[in-house]
Amino acid sequence: MNIWWAVTATCLGCxxxxxxxxxxxxxxxxxPQVQRFAALVPVALLAALIAVQTFAHGQALHLDLPRTAGLGAAVVALLLRAPFLVVLATAAVVTATLRHVLS
Structure with missing residues (x-):
């Protein structure tokens, strides 16, 4: 029953x-400061999410070579001004290829 108190409190807070x-x-x-904050917060949250998904395994840091290489390929594609879907596809292909080669 305690979980429902937490769910209710979270709903009310949201x-x-x-x-x-x-x-x-x-x-x-x-x-202007509020507008700048609102423009930069999504970028910071997305970067934090990417870092956690790339370098965390449970509650420990873990260097997963295929994920890191996929992230690097995505960064290179972004620097080359590739469209977003190309960036995603590049990261996925590099990650999948390295997982296949290393397994």
Whole structure:
């Protein structure tokens, strides 16, 4: 039964957070620092998610060569200004190829 208290509290917290965002006055949202923060937070969160998925195994750091090589290939494709689907395909192909070769 304790899990349902946690689920309910999380739901209420998410709702309150959404309501606070919708209730924010326009002058707060138009502030340049708030707009810069809102533009950069998704990039930081995505980078953190990629780092965790690439270099973590459970609760320990783990250097997985195929994942790291796939990430490197994606970075190279991004630097070459490849379209997003090409970046994803490049990372997937490099990772899959190395997994096949190393297994």
């Amino acid at each position: 709702y309150a957070l959404k309501l606070a965002g919708l209730s924010a006055p326009r002058w707060v949202l138009d502030h």
